[in-house]
Amino acid sequence: MTSTPTSGGTTRTGGEPTDATSVAGPQPDAGPQPDAAAYLAGVMAEIDAEVARRRASGELPPALERELDELFLEFSPVGTRGSARLRETLALVDGAAYVDTAVPVASQKAAGAYVKRGIRKATGWYMNYVVHQVTRFAWSVSRMLHVLVDHVELLEQRVDGLRPPDVELSVVPVGSASGEWWDGIVVEALAGVRGRVVHGDCGDGALVEALVGAGVDAYGLDPHDDAAEAAAMRGLDTRGGTLLDHLEVVPDEALAAIVASGSVQWLSPSERDRFIALAASRLAPGGILCLHSASPIGWERTCPPVLADLAPGRPLHPETWEHLGARHGLRLRGVHRGGTDDRIVVGDGPALPEALEALLSVVNDRLLAPGEYLLVAERVQ
Amino acid sequence: MKLAFVTPRYGPGVIGGAETAARMLAERLARRPGWEVEVLTSCAADHLTWKNVEAEGVSSLNGVRVRRFPTSSPRLLAYFELDGRIRVAPAAASLEESRRWVALNGPMCPGLVDAVAGTDADVVAFYPYLFATTVDGLAVCPAPTVLHPAAHDEPALYLRAFRQSFSGTDGLVYHTRAERQLVESVFPVGSQPQIVLGLGVDEPNPPQRKGSEVLGLEGRPYLCYLGRVDEHKGCGMLAEFFATYKERHPSDLALALVGPLSGPAPGHPDIVATGTVAEPDKWDVLRGATAMVTPSAYESFSLVVLEAWTVGVPVVVNATCAATMEHCRRSGGGLWFDTYASFEAVVDRIVSDGGLARTLAEAGARYTDTYYRWPALIDRYAGFVERIAARGPKARLRPPRLANVEGGAAYVREH
Numbered sequence: 193m194t195s196t197p198t199s200g201g202t203t204r205t206g207g208e209p210t211d212a213t214s215v216a217g218p219q220p221d222a223g224p225q226p227d228a229a230a231y232l233a234g235v236m237a238e239i240d241a242e243v244a245r246r247r248a249s250g251e252l253p254p255a256l257e258r259e260l261d262e263l264f265l266e267f268s269p270v271g272t273r274g275s276a277r278l279r280e281t282l283a284l285v286d287g288a289a290y291v292d293t294a295v296p297v298a299s300q301k302a303a304g305a306y307v308k309r310g311i312r313k314a315t316g317w318y319m320n321y322v323v324h325q326v327t328r329f330a331w332s333v334s335r336m337l338h339v340l341v342d343h344v345e346l347l348e349q350r351v352d353g354l355r356p357p358d359v360e361l362s363v364v365p366v367g368s369a370s371g372e373w374w375d376g377i378v379v380e381a382l383a384g385v386r387g388r389v390v391h392g393d394c395g396d397g398a399l400v401e402a403l404v405g406a407g408v409d410a411y412g413l414d415p416h417d418d419a420a421e422a423a424a425m426r427g428l429d430t431r432g433g434t435l436l437d438h439l440e441v442v443p444d445e446a447l448a449a450i451v452a453s454g455s456v457q458w459l460s461p462s463e464r465d466r467f468i469a470l471a472a473s474r475l476a477p478g479g480i481l482c483l484h485s486a487s488p489i490g491w492e493r494t495c496p497p498v499l500a501d502l503a504p505g506r507p508l509h510p511e512t513w514e515h516l517g518a519r520h521g522l523r524l525r526g527v528h529r530g531g532t533d534d535r536i537v538v539g540d541g542p543a544l545p546e547a548l549e550a551l552l553s554v555v556n557d558r559l560l561a562p563g564e565y566l567l568v569a570e571r572v573q
Numbered sequence: 574m575k576l577a578f579v580t581p582r583y584g585p586g587v588i589g590g591a592e593t594a595a596r597m598l599a600e601r602l603a604r605r606p607g608w609e610v611e612v613l614t615s616c617a618a619d620h621l622t623w624k625n626v627e628a629e630g631v632s633s634l635n636g637v638r639v640r641r642f643p644t645s646s647p648r649l650l651a652y653f654e655l656d657g658r659i660r661v662a663p664a665a666a667s668l669e670e671s672r673r674w675v676a677l678n679g680p681m682c683p684g685l686v687d688a689v690a691g692t693d694a695d696v697v698a699f700y701p702y703l704f705a706t707t708v709d710g711l712a713v714c715p716a717p718t719v720l721h722p723a724a725h726d727e728p729a730l731y732l733r734a735f736r737q738s739f740s741g742t743d744g745l746v747y748h749t750r751a752e753r754q755l756v757e758s759v760f761p762v763g764s765q766p767q768i769v770l771g772l773g774v775d776e777p778n779p780p781q782r783k784g785s786e787v788l789g790l791e792g793r794p795y796l797c798y799l800g801r802v803d804e805h806k807g808c809g810m811l812a813e814f815f816a817t818y819k820e821r822h823p824s825d826l827a828l829a830l831v832g833p834l835s836g837p838a839p840g841h842p843d844i845v846a847t848g849t850v851a852e853p854d855k856w857d858v859l860r861g862a863t864a865m866v867t868p869s870a871y872e873s874f875s876l877v878v879l880e881a882w883t884v885g886v887p888v889v890v891n892a893t894c895a896a897t898m899e900h901c902r903r904s905g906g907g908l909w910f911d912t913y914a915s916f917e918a919v920v921d922r923i924v925s926d927g928g929l930a931r932t933l934a935e936a937g938a939r940y941t942d943t944y945y946r947w948p949a950l951i952d953r954y955a956g957f958v959e960r961i962a963a964r965g966p967k968a969r970l971r972p973p974r975l976a977n978v979e980g981g982a983a984y985v986r987e988h
Contacts, residue, residue, distance in 0.1 A: 228905030228936045235929060236908065239922060243914045252914055260817060260913035267807045268870045268893040269726035388764045409964075411766070417750070427956050429766055432750065441763035443740070474764075 392435025393454025397423030490563015751895035773947035784861020807868030882937030906937020
């Protein structure tokens, strides 16, 4: 049984987020090279600054800009996807709220303009009356929308202030590319399951591959797009993304099993609750949840300091997961402990003093014992 | 392996991203040893009229067996009335109303649907999601199915009538990650087998003439747009932006709109609209451009962006288009605009900074070479189809066929 010393705080990614070179199989360079990305960001920042300068200097007439931007928005997918570009869309409403009764009277025919002007004049009293009411209604709606947008923005600002920041992928250390101590247990636990099995934080897809090899209909997700893409190039069904987000787009009872590893350990408390509820609802009756995590003590011992400090949540004891799962109909099947085992074993030599043995036992348990576990639970019928 | 594609229109004369993509895949797979590929399609060539123009029956095109079936009704004016009504809140439209929209969108092709129901193919691939042939075909298909949605963020995607198509298919093939995200935000299809594939780029034709010569621009620099010149593709907006740019920044810069015209060409002395051009001319025009602009917000892949990079030309894209933005962000090969002001600043910069244009184009070419070359793409697609075939068809609900909408005036193309 082997494990990497840092597996308590890692994903199964086989390379740094922007470095796919250590991943087995074809080596697509998924994103731009880091310098290309930085270059592009720099150029777009300069362009944004230039736009701001032109606006501030007045060389771009606001009326002209507004007219052209309305044209742009007319051909943009705004309005169908929620709050995107709220202010810009609101500007469209404002622009359309005024109804002009001065109908153009130009005509290609000589008498046409006179006739049109006559009609406009004759119907002016009627049109003005109707348009006045239409415009009042439009302005009332526009005013109400402004109030709503102000409220929405304030709420977003407050909610954003309460939200724990995401952990940057770059601070997540890289684990083993394949062959974790718990892989075999998962394959054994899922042998013969019928239906789709998802592995969250699948890294280079080693476990997905092992499951597929064992006849399991498995697919994987990894927050590092590059790692998922490299695995997909090998013919695996792997995709970029997090397990939590993915479970949102899976129908109820659609999965035969869920394997959760890596970032499940440092979900914030609210995300953790959401995860366990989603996992239970997406599992078919009899479906299996395999959850790999560092133990709280193992986390303290092996987690890199930056991740330990920035992570919004902390690993739980397996008993706590069992407790949370039970609330959603998940019944514990078993807990397997593993990871690096550095416990000091006293040989056949002379017996140690009792006090020293007790101390050694504490050190072994606290500092040197395996610091990871794999919890296996089943959704009850 | 016997693979059947179902697509509303098919043929080299059909201008349409999804239809072209289906043909690209079909022709390449047909050359694969042990693969037999057929296409089930309509006799129509124009998606706005669905007028039967091709001969009904079996023919062969570049190694692909093509079976054509006549459409049973032209597009009716009633489509536009219904479309206008439900596009404001498409998700709120009833199932019945949304199925009526699909039937009116067409093409209604009963013979094609019967053929799908009786197919002996190992896998049937439907392309794209939007049409009646896909909705009805998926519902009756006895074989495992693959859906290429070719979806973008348009009101129709939110119609209930498409739910069964997405949830009932055995596999999904996306053009981009952005398309996958979009589809998953609308339909709960995350657990279905799927790949993000995209399309491959052909080797460009060797240079024959200078692009400005093809366009009659006598050596002037130019921006170019490639594709259907259509208001919905943002071409009107681009022409307006460009005209304003020229007013504010007088120079000899021109704009070339290269592709079939859906309406009158913009009347501006610095804008050239070529209409459809021959393939060698297309590559010459693209190769000579200062930059290629795609103003459309509704693209599901945009092959022309990759083609531009292949010949060393940077691109400028609409920032609200998820697919082209994904290409630019992942490659570092293009700039984007989301207002007139940013369009102006981007064009200024790309026109005046040759080093920037070169750097962007090189980054785009690297990205294209890594992901979008045909042999590797076809291998991946073939592997995916084989896996779908091996899984067999899943049990699915089989909604009744769409009802043909009878009566009413037919739409007549003005141009």
